Amino acid sequence: MSRCLFCHQPFFERVSWHGLLLLEEESALCPECETQLITLEGRRCHICSRALRNDERICHDCLRWQQRQETADLLERNMSLYQYNAFLKEVITMFKFRGDAELARFFAGRLKALYQKEFRGYLPVEIPLSEARLKSRGFNQSVLLMEGWAEETKLLQRASGEKQSKRNRRQRIARINEQPFHLTQLAKPLIEGKKLVLIDDIYTTGTTVRQAARILKRHGAERIASLTIAR
Known part of the structure; x- marks a missing residue:
């Protein structure tokens, strides 16, 4: 039992x-x-996995990203396991903010299966926390989600700043030209010409993964995708 x-x-x-x-x-x-977990199935945006209405092929968010010259080609696509509903929000809150890191076990195996199906040949790269956030939380949720199937890369570091969860949709997207990430000293030879898949818990607007993708592409990465628990 x-x-x-x-x-x-x-x-x-x-x-x-x-x-x-x-x-x-x-x-x-x-x-x-x-x-209570709603698997993402059926017609979805081919870039971000969001459920589509009517005859849409791409969601409004991704259409806007593609219309901006500086963001059009940053992210190949995002794949997520589940729809971000009220139940999953509570599960992730327990996981991230109440220290119940054991919940990562449930998602890690499912992310591994989706990675093997969709992203073979891509190097998994965790989205980092700032040093202050890592110290207060005690763990990086992205690293725990890779446990058992991928190694922590430490290719990216993140500056301290306001939590994304405190910003609304418009505020998040408006920060796309800011750069909270920088590469570690040994990162460039490891990413040049490579395909990378960013690992995170939630894809909301896609701003965070595009900020990370921008600096990785600037230093030679060939293609960037992302893999998350929730969309």
Whole structure:
């Protein structure tokens, strides 16, 4: 019997041949909690994975990014596991801000599977926290999401600043020309001519991953994508 990392209720694991042969990781969420996660399926924006309406091929956000010369080619695409609904917001809040880092176990295996399906040949690169934020939180959520399938690269460092979560949509997008990231000393020879996939928890407007993509491309990276839990 297992105990759900979110609601803390005990539950029995579903029995399957994959599980019996140890090809599946033990689930960290009970079936009731897991059913509240909405998998991103159906018609989605081919750049950011956002659900589309009517005959759209690309969402309004990505259309605006493409219309701006300085951001048109920064990000190849984003792939996310789930829709960012109220339940997932609470799970990620527990994970990031209440120190329940064990919840990363549930998502890491699913990100690994999506990486292997969509981004083979890309180097996974974590989105870094500032030194002050890392000290106060005690962990970088992006690094934990890579645990068991990718190594921390330490290619990027991040300056201290106001939390993205405190800004609204317009304020986030307006900061695209600011650069909170810089490369570490050993980064350039490791990224030149390479395909990279940025790992983070949430894709909201796409500003953060595009800021990171800009400096990586400026120093020789060939293509940049991103992989996140939520869209």
